[in-house]
Each structure stands twice: as structure tokens, then as C-alpha cells.
Amino acid sequence: MLVVDDDAATAEVLRSGVSLMPACACEIALSGPEGIKALSRESFDVVVSDVRMPGMSGFELLEFVRRGDPTLPVILVTANGEMQEAVEAAKQGAFDYMVKPVDFEHLSTTIQRAVGERDIGERDVVERDEPLVTRERAVAQRPSTRVLLGNAPSIVAMLGAIERMALSTAPVLVAGETGTGKDLVASLIHEKGPRRHRPYVAVNTTAIPATLLESELFGHVRGAFTGATQARRGLVVEAEGGTLFLDEIGDMPLELQGTLLRVIETGEVRAVGSDRGRRVDVRFIAATHRDLPSLVRKGAFREDLYYRLNVLSLSVPPLRDRRGDIPLLASHFLEVARSRMPASQVSSISADAKELLSRASWPGNVRQLAATIERIVVLGRSSRIEAADLAFLDQAEAEGGEWPGGSFELCTLKTLTERYVSWVLAQANQDKARAAAILGVDISTLYRWQRRGPTVAGDNEPRSVRRPP
CATH class of the missing domain: 1.10.8.60 (Helicase, Ruva Protein; domain 3)
Known part of the structure; x- marks a missing residue:
């Protein structure tokens, strides 16, 4: 994989994130021209590029790649997330468009999809805008590198439940804290069932801007909105005959929950701007780290959708x-x-x-x-x-326990702030969205603090610290 970003720190973060994928080698280029040189030296399976770079933008690099190798997928990453920019990315042929800070699980899933579709395209089996008749073959032939290990009674019981649930087509709701392996559980349910030779499509609902999520899931017709110059099937249709995994379903915008409910209940999806529905055969698995019953009581999650998804349920134990x-x-x-x-x-x-x-x-x-x-x-x-x-x-x-400032140890304000931010993250089980809400800051600010440390007023000025009475 080739990562192109003029910010060396950001490029290194992207490389570190994707390095967790099995057998994924990554090279960094710090400008568009450097990226072109790298592409001329060797072949890559996928390119991940920043949009706004001096000298040569990500769109210009995309145009160069499309001229030289139309099958090479390019994923554009930006800090802005403007709708017009996303439309332009789709128009110019970008495989996907993401907003910083990047969710690495979503990026890994997208890279796997991109490589899988390119393999199919290179064999000239199917074009991207046609039904993915052979997608299931690519998925089936990809070896599984992840396993659910453990001898704890809770894990043994869960493995048995997975075996039984895999034989059904009913929706499954997987609950558990962040980092427990909910996505692994979902993929195992798919792999052990009769749909294992059909597509498995995963999407993290928090990693896609709300303005784009409806089109990403349900597709759109040409001319559905400004810049929609070509139709898009959507992930529900891409999962035809297989499984659609909706990660972090608890964070799905309320206005889209009704649309998802109709698709699950009727087995019919209607693309944005279309006046006709399309029948689909898809099994839905959803996961969340949030307390959905509590969200239902607060009116933040639809009760009818909760019961429709919670036909079968699994709770993944914390470590x-x-x-x-x-x-x-x-x-x-x-x-x-x-x-x-x-x-x-x-x-x-x-x-x-x-x-x-x-x-x-x-x-x-x-x-x-x-x-x-x-x-x-x-x-x-x-x-x-x-x-x-x-x-x-x-x-x-x-x-994870007592507030670290409780002992009133003498320290700088910056150090105290860093400790408090770390403590809040631990209290929130490393859920950055929740921690940012507790701290009263935007999640992008929290990511920046983790990289560079919090900025406090008069950061470089000497200060005296008084011991509290």
C-alpha cells in the first residue's frame, strides 16, 4: 500500500494503523510527485492519499493514477469532510473518501474491499457497476487470519452460540466494550454459516459522515443530488446473498434508522432519488458498545429497530x-x-x-x-x-481507578491536564467519542491532544504551583 500525505506525522499514523492488517506492507510518500515516483518504481494494491497537499493535490494524483492504471483503487482522506469534495471524489473515480481522524477498522475493511474488487476487475469477471455475481468467490477464497481464542466459560459458551446462530438468517445484535472483538464475532457468524461463500460487507457507521451514510448504505441514482454523475449501488446491494455488518449501530443518525428498519422488514432497498425499490437477500448483523435500551428510553434510538435487530444477541465479555x-x-x-x-x-x-x-x-x-x-x-x-x-x-x-490528581502532587498545568485526559479515556474504556463528550471538546481535538499533548494558556511561561490547603 502507498500512503501519500505531506504531513509526515499523519502519514506515520496511517502506516501504523494499517500495519495491524496481516501481510500489509506500506510505503510513505510526502508529496504527490513523490507518490508518482513510488508508483513508477513498483506496483501497489491500493493508494491512500490526503486531498489537500501543496504542489499536487490528492485529486490531481487520483487523475494521474486513473490514467495510468484505472484498476488501482485510490482512497482519499481529508480533514474537511465537505459534501462537495466527497461528490467530486466519487465523480473522479476515488474508491472511497474518508474524513480525519481515520477509523482504522473502517480503513482496513475498505482496503480489503478495494483489493478484492481490483482482483475481480483484473480477471475481467465483473465490472464495478454490475451485480457482484462473483464477489462471493473472492471472499470465500480469502483465507481467514483471525480466530477467537480462549478457554474461559464465557468464550466457550459464545463459540457454541456462534455455531448455532450461523445456521439462521435472523438479525444478530452483538454488544460489548470497545476492543473486545465484536467485528470478529460477526465475521465468524458469517464464515460458519451457509452464506460463507457469499459477500461479507462491513461498515462502521461512525466512520462515514452523516451526509454520505445514506448514499453509502442504500445507493443513489444518477442525478439524485448535485455531483451525482453516476449511479451507486450501495453496500446493502453489494451484500446481496450474504451478510451486512453494521458496526457501531448505536451511533447511526436517527433519521436513517427508519430507512434501515424498512429494508430489514421488507427486504427491499430504494436508492436515494429512485422511485423504485429493489429486492435484496441480506442477513444483518449489528454491533455496538453503547447501551441501546438506555438510548431507546432517551429517544436516541428507535425502539422498533432495536427489537428488529435484537432477534439474536451476543455479549462479548471484556478482557x-x-x-x-x-x-x-x-x-x-x-x-x-x-x-x-x-x-x-x-x-x-x-x-x-x-x-x-x-x-x-x-x-x-x-x-x-x-x-x-x-x-x-x-x-x-x-x-x-x-x-x-x-x-x-x-x-x-x-x-482506571482513583483520579490521579487526588494526591495533589506538584506538577505543571500541562502535566495535570495530560493526566486528566488519560484518566477520562480510561474511565470511558478508551471510547474517544464518549471521552470527548465528557471533556467538552471536539473528538478531533482529543486526537490532536493525544498526538501532541494538550495546549494550556501560557504554556511556555514559568508558573508557581500552590499546594491546596
Whole structure:
């Protein structure tokens, strides 16, 4: 994959995010011309480019790519999220358009879709605007690299429930904290059922601007809105015969919930601007980290849609409730991380380190554990992970409990602010949208604080700190 962005820090964040995908090598270009040079040197499966760059914009790079290789998918990323810009991206042939900060799960899913569609296109089996008759073959032939590991009673029971639910076509609602593996559960339900040879389409409803979500899901006809120069099927139609996974359904705009309800109930989807419906055969699996019954009571989520989705339900346990599985998971993530970095010296985990891993609080659940192991594999200089390598987990564990400023330790205002932001994130189980709401800031501000630290008034001025009485 080629990432093109004039901001080196942003490009590195994108590379780090997609590096968690199996067998995904990534190269960075810090300008459009550098990207063109990289494309001339070697071939790539997908290009992810910023839109607004000096010298050569993402749209100009897209035009260059489309002239040289029309099958190479280009995903445009922007910090603005303007409707006209999104329309222009679709008009010029971008595979997708995302708004920063990028949701890496959505980006990974989109990259997999892009590569899959390109493979089909290169075999000249089907064009993008025709029914995806052979999409299921591409999905079926793609080997599964993710497994649900664990011997905890809750996991064993859930695996049995997945086997049974896979045989049904009824909607499934998967609940659980952020990072517990709800998307993995959804994909297993699909893979173990009779639809496993049909398409599996995943979409994170929070990763797509609300103004674009309706068209992305249900499609649009040509001329449906300004800039809609060609029709788009939508993800519901792309999932024909298979499964549509709606991640973070609790954050779907209320005005779209009624449309989704009609599709589920009638099995018919109507594209934006069309006066005719289209029959579809799709199984719906939805997931959320939010308390949907509470949202229903507050009027933030439709009660009828909740009951329609909650025909079958699964609750994925947090990692702290299955501590006995942590050593097994850590060993698995070690092997996965080593496969992505064969040059790493790290090859094992000591008993003391496994014990420390088992005691940590893991507010980010399995995702945080995987990232922790990956970090040590990349940066470690010895053959074995020791407890000392995990000293930072002690602080992470403390952040989930008492407010760290309670001891009134003398420190700068910036340090105090950084501690408070970290503590709020831990209290919110690393749910950035929830933490931003608690802090009273925009989520983009929270992402910026995590990269650069919070900015406080008079940041560079000396200050005196008084001990509270």
C-alpha cells in the first residue's frame, strides 16, 4: 500500500494503523510527485492519499493514477469532510473518501474491499457497476487470519452460540466494550454459516459522515443530488446473498434508522432519488458498545429497530472478565506480530511478564493487548519479553481507578491536564467519542491532544504551583 500525505506525522499514523492488517506492507510518500515516483518504481494494491497537499493535490494524483492504471483503487482522506469534495471524489473515480481522524477498522475493511474488487476487475469477471455475481468467490477464497481464542466459560459458551446462530438468517445484535472483538464475532457468524461463500460487507457507521451514510448504505441514482454523475449501488446491494455488518449501530443518525428498519422488514432497498425499490437477500448483523435500551428510553434510538435487530444477541465479555485467557492471547499476538516483523529479536514471554499481563486492567481490551505486544516486538531488543518491559502497564492500570490528581502532587498545568485526559479515556474504556463528550471538546481535538499533548494558556511561561490547603 502507498500512503501519500505531506504531513509526515499523519502519514506515520496511517502506516501504523494499517500495519495491524496481516501481510500489509506500506510505503510513505510526502508529496504527490513523490507518490508518482513510488508508483513508477513498483506496483501497489491500493493508494491512500490526503486531498489537500501543496504542489499536487490528492485529486490531481487520483487523475494521474486513473490514467495510468484505472484498476488501482485510490482512497482519499481529508480533514474537511465537505459534501462537495466527497461528490467530486466519487465523480473522479476515488474508491472511497474518508474524513480525519481515520477509523482504522473502517480503513482496513475498505482496503480489503478495494483489493478484492481490483482482483475481480483484473480477471475481467465483473465490472464495478454490475451485480457482484462473483464477489462471493473472492471472499470465500480469502483465507481467514483471525480466530477467537480462549478457554474461559464465557468464550466457550459464545463459540457454541456462534455455531448455532450461523445456521439462521435472523438479525444478530452483538454488544460489548470497545476492543473486545465484536467485528470478529460477526465475521465468524458469517464464515460458519451457509452464506460463507457469499459477500461479507462491513461498515462502521461512525466512520462515514452523516451526509454520505445514506448514499453509502442504500445507493443513489444518477442525478439524485448535485455531483451525482453516476449511479451507486450501495453496500446493502453489494451484500446481496450474504451478510451486512453494521458496526457501531448505536451511533447511526436517527433519521436513517427508519430507512434501515424498512429494508430489514421488507427486504427491499430504494436508492436515494429512485422511485423504485429493489429486492435484496441480506442477513444483518449489528454491533455496538453503547447501551441501546438506555438510548431507546432517551429517544436516541428507535425502539422498533432495536427489537428488529435484537432477534439474536451476543455479549462479548471484556478482557478483565477472562484473565485466564490473557497468556494464551499474548502468545498468539506475539506470533502474529513476529510474522509482520521477522527481524525482531523478541521470540517469547517470561512467566513474570505473563503474570503482569494477566493483572493489568486492559481498558482497551483485546485490541489494547494486541497493540502492546506489537509495540514490544517492534521496539524490543532482547529475545524475551520481561516484566520490566511492561512497567508502563502499571500506570495504565492506575488510570482506571482513583483520579490521579487526588494526591495533589506538584506538577505543571500541562502535566495535570495530560493526566486528566488519560484518566477520562480510561474511565470511558478508551471510547474517544464518549471521552470527548465528557471533556467538552471536539473528538478531533482529543486526537490532536493525544498526538501532541494538550495546549494550556501560557504554556511556555514559568508558573508557581500552590499546594491546596
